[in-house]
Amino acid sequence: MTAYILRRLLYAIPILIGVNLITFTLFFVVNSPDDMARMQLGDKRVTQEAIDTWKAEHGYDRPLLYNADAPRLQRLTDTIFFEKSLKLFAFDFGRSDSGRDIGYDIRQRMWPSLAIALPTLLVGLAIAISYALMIVFFRATYIDFGSVVLLVAMMSISGLFYIIGGQFLIGKLFHLVPISGYDTGLEALKFLILPVVVGVAAGIGSSTRLYRTFFLEEINRDYVRTARAKGLRERVVLFRHVLRNALIPILTGVVAVLPLLFMGALIIESFFGVPGLGSYTIDAINRQDFSIVRAMVFLGSVLYILGLILTDISYTLVDPRVRLS
Amino acid sequence: MPVILITDALIFLLIAVGIVFGLYAARHEHLRGPWRQVGRSPVAVAALVVMLFYVGIGVLDSLHFHPRIEPLAEVGSPAATVNEADAVTGPDGKTTPDEQGTDASGSQRSAEQAQEITQAKDTISAAEPGASAPTYSTQIISVLDLLLSGLRERQEKTFSAPFATHLFVKEAIEQPDGSVVRAYPRLEHGGAHLEDPSQRSFDLLFRGLFGAIKGLMVWTAIMAGLIALLGWRRRQSFNDTATALWRGETAVPWRVVLITLAIMLVLSFTAAELGAKYHILGTDKVGEDVFYQSLKSIRTGLVIGTLTTLVMLPAAILLGIMAGYLGGRTDDVIQYLYTTLNSIPGVLLIAAAILMLQVYMTNNADQFESLVERADLRLLFLCIILGVTSWTGLCRLLRGESLKLREVDYVQAARALGVRHSTVIARHILPNVLHIVMITVVLDFSGLVLAEAVLSYVNIGVDPTMNSWGNMINSARLELARDPIVWWSLAAAFLFMFTLVLAANLLADVVRDAFDPRLRSAS
Numbered sequence: 005m006t007a008y009i010l011r012r013l014l015y016a017i018p019i020l021i022g023v024n025l026i027t028f029t030l031f032f033v034v035n036s037p038d039d040m041a042r043m044q045l046g047d048k049r050v051t052q053e054a055i056d057t058w059k060a061e062h063g064y065d066r067p068l069l070y071n072a073d074a075p076r077l078q079r080l081t082d083t084i085f086f087e088k089s090l091k092l093f094a095f096d097f098g099r100s101d102s103g104r105d106i107g108y109d110i111r112q113r114m115w116p117s118l119a120i121a122l123p124t125l126l127v128g129l130a131i132a133i134s135y136a137l138m139i140v141f142f143r144a145t146y147i148d149f150g151s152v153v154l155l156v157a158m159m160s161i162s163g164l165f166y167i168i169g170g171q172f173l174i175g176k177l178f179h180l181v182p183i184s185g186y187d188t189g190l191e192a193l194k195f196l197i198l199p200v201v202v203g204v205a206a207g208i209g210s211s212t213r214l215y216r217t218f219f220l221e222e223i224n225r226d227y228v229r230t231a232r233a234k235g236l237r238e239r240v241v242l243f244r245h246v247l248r249n250a251l252i253p254i255l256t257g258v259v260a261v262l263p264l265l266f267m268g269a270l271i272i273e274s275f276f277g278v279p280g281l282g283s284y285t286i287d288a289i290n291r292q293d294f295s296i297v298r299a300m301v302f303l304g305s306v307l308y309i310l311g312l313i314l315t316d317i318s319y320t321l322v323d324p325r326v327r328l329s
Numbered sequence: 330m331p332v333i334l335i336t337d338a339l340i341f342l343l344i345a346v347g348i349v350f351g352l353y354a355a356r357h358e359h360l361r362g363p364w365r366q367v368g369r370s371p372v373a374v375a376a377l378v379v380m381l382f383y384v385g386i387g388v389l390d391s392l393h394f395h396p397r398i399e400p401l402a403e404v405g406s407p408a409a410t411v412n413e414a415d416a417v418t419g420p421d422g423k424t425t426p427d428e429q430g431t432d433a434s435g436s437q438r439s440a441e442q443a444q445e446i447t448q449a450k451d452t453i454s455a456a457e458p459g460a461s462a463p464t465y466s467t468q469i470i471s472v473l474d475l476l477l478s479g480l481r482e483r484q485e486k487t488f489s490a491p492f493a494t495h496l497f498v499k500e501a502i503e504q505p506d507g508s509v510v511r512a513y514p515r516l517e518h519g520g521a522h523l524e525d526p527s528q529r530s531f532d533l534l535f536r537g538l539f540g541a542i543k544g545l546m547v548w549t550a551i552m553a554g555l556i557a558l559l560g561w562r563r564r565q566s567f568n569d570t571a572t573a574l575w576r577g578e579t580a581v582p583w584r585v586v587l588i589t590l591a592i593m594l595v596l597s598f599t600a601a602e603l604g605a606k607y608h609i610l611g612t613d614k615v616g617e618d619v620f621y622q623s624l625k626s627i628r629t630g631l632v633i634g635t636l637t638t639l640v641m642l643p644a645a646i647l648l649g650i651m652a653g654y655l656g657g658r659t660d661d662v663i664q665y666l667y668t669t670l671n672s673i674p675g676v677l678l679i680a681a682a683i684l685m686l687q688v689y690m691t692n693n694a695d696q697f698e699s700l701v702e703r704a705d706l707r708l709l710f711l712c713i714i715l716g717v718t719s720w721t722g723l724c725r726l727l728r729g730e731s732l733k734l735r736e737v738d739y740v741q742a743a744r745a746l747g748v749r750h751s752t753v754i755a756r757h758i759l760p761n762v763l764h765i766v767m768i769t770v771v772l773d774f775s776g777l778v779l780a781e782a783v784l785s786y787v788n789i790g791v792d793p794t795m796n797s798w799g800n801m802i803n804s805a806r807l808e809l810a811r812d813p814i815v816w817w818s819l820a821a822a823f824l825f826m827f828t829l830v831l832a833a834n835l836l837a838d839v840v841r842d843a844f845d846p847r848l849r850s851a852s
Contacts, residue, residue: 298681
């Protein structure tokens with residue numbers, strides 16, 4: 005097991021190098037730091053001096069890959085590639101274009117993101133599984149048909165609609181909870197309700213429909229027929245046999261997204277003014293703060309690969325037939 | 330003078346590919362069978378009819394051209410007063426196409442210039458029409474713009490509610506006796522034909538009914554034509570065919586087709602009739618008709634949904650099959666490639682690429698002739714980036730399927746007989762994975778349309794000057810804070826998007842059920 009995990013972790017390294025190269029190409033080769041400085045300074049007729057000062061301030065005043073002027077080893081380290089891209093491997097994110105420490109910001113903003121993403125995931129999972137189970141219990145009836153139509157309709161509604169509609173309905177019309185904002189400690193609870201409700205509502209359509217197909221796949225299996233032939237009641241068959249086996253694909257799917265929960269929900273956070281990583285990313289995109297975007301790309305890739313590894317491990321834990329190789 | 334934007338060219342290419350593929354599928358039973366099954370599903374045909382309307386509007390909006398300008402006269406005729414000029418540009422709706430084109434070109438300029446052009450046109454048409462060589466406006470418009478030029482030109486000052494006769498915000502109005510009152514002023518165009526605004530509901534009812542009747546008449550004509558055609562093909566009398574059709578006894582559910590068609594036709598004709606005199610979905614902040622914006626956004630949504638798949642298909646098919654069929658080192662490299670691309674969060678990759686494009690565009694602004702071309706290039710680029718982030722799923726599916734197919738007897742036999750790899754792939758592998766490609770194309774469509782809205786909201790979507798549902802939502806959400814709220818822009822964007830995505834989702838369901846052999850054997 006340990007050897008397998010180690011091997012998987014080693015395998016992640018070339019992928020991360022690939023990610024790093026792609027972001028480096030996107031950010032520094034497609035447009036030179038000069039172009040970026042010009043964009044940040046906002047004017048087409050910026051003097052070269054102003055550009056040079058901006059570059060020096062933000063550490064872009066080095067050669068891209070190879071510094072011929074520096075002594076020995078620094079020929080390779082005193083470059084943009086080393087400073088801005090390679091240092092990401094040590095989780096040294098550097099400073100944002102506005103001068104803040106990105107690593108500190110990420111550590112601070114991680115928790116509000118998690119506080120929204122985790123309840124959304126758990127509540128959504130509970131609702132989706134029970135609803136899917138109910139549909140399967142009433143399969144091939146009008147409840148089944150109506151539910152599927154409802155789910156498809158819910159899937160077809162834009163996520164933005166849930167956010168705007170939820171904010172309007174719950175926050176403005178009924179004045180139940182504050183529309184947006186965030187607080188520390190227990191006070192945060194009342195700010196969390198609305199984003200969580202909206203997040204759950206937006207995801208319920210597709211996940212319930214997916215789980216329904218999982219259940220239906222299991223229900224045609226031989227062991228279910230055997231269980232019925234034994235004279236078990238439908239309720240017992242569903243809960244003890246079908247649910248347990250269908251949980252395998254459901255849980256492994258959930259495990260894959262677990263690490264990404266830290267990244268937060270982009271739109272929901274920025275809409276409800278939650279100071280999480282999602283709104284951090286959106287703000288960075290809007291302010292065109294490339295350092296933050298670069299850091300988030302790297303972080304996202306690391307978490308994604310972590311999710312892949314966790315999925316493989318969890319497969320072996322819940323399904324003994326799967327062997328690690 | 331026709332203009333072909335890059336996305337236009339790709340749309341026509343896509344249509345051509347679709348036709349070729351349709352002909353190919355019609356001659357191969359393993360593809361024709363599932364499609365026949367799709368055609369027999371009532372849900373699918375209803376969805377298809379709705380999508381046909383959307384596609385029709387999208388295609389009309391893809392035929393771009395530079396409108397012709399009549400040459401300006403040296404001095405405008407003094408006789409042509411402002412009132413006369415207004416009468417020509419006024420919301421007539423039944424002007425000749427030529428006049429509409431000229432008017433449309435003028436609307437983007439300042440009002441003064443527009444009047445000048447109209448005046449000039451009056452003088453020229455009076456004196457000697459078409460004396461000099463035709464000149465073309467630098468502006469690019471589409472055939473849809475031409476058809477909707479009435480909607481496009483009737484701009485108000487700012488917000489107005491659907492079917493409103495008065496502006497949404499109060500303004501200082503000078504009364505005839507010289508005093509100034511703050512009140513809601515009448516709209517310049519919406520309901521301007523009404524002497525007394527209180528007659529509005531009667532007028533709305535009357536015009537709505539008139540439009541509905543027009544729609545029903547067109548529908549009756551189409552229905553009669555369809556029944557006649559069906560009857561001719563089945564060698565039945567007209568009455569027998571009609572009875573069979575309305576009892577739902579035909580293989581293809583024509584009854585559902587006709588009912589959906591009736592709903593769509595009545596809706597569009599009523600909208601057209603009312604739209605000629607009112608802003609049926611209100612106006613936005615700068616007074617532009619929301620209904621017009623929603624219709625223009627259809628093309629953007631369709632382009633994103635279809636071109637993205639078109640862009641990614643070659644890479645996904647080629648690499649997926651190669652990885653699965655050839656295996657070994659090739660497989661490793663391709664797997665590495667898509668795992669790497671997949672591990673970058675999609676939104677961030679798009680954001681990074683679009684940010685870089687923005688930097689490039691600001692620094693090379695002189696390369697783009699017009700705003701439309703610039704927006705078009707950005708749209709194409711967005712499609713490519715979305716394609717880069719979404720080809721991996723299909724690639725993985727194809728790899729798995731070709732891995733299985735490689736071991737199948739007939740492929741082994743072909744290899745043993747010395748058939749080249751390329752031939753095996755083309756003759757044996759590709760035809761057997763086409764159904765996966767088709768399911769993915771249909772399934773991805775709705776997701777991409779929805780993604781456009783979210784991306785535009787984050788400002789990394791289509792160009793802000795381009796009409797799209799995402800941009801409509803983005804600009805309208807700030808107005809929700811108003812009291813009473815301005816809801817119509819949002820509602821219109823969501824409604825149009827919902828209809829398209831719902832139709833696509835329903836169709837995708839049926840297509841998947843028809844093509845997925847696993848599901849077919851289960852049911």
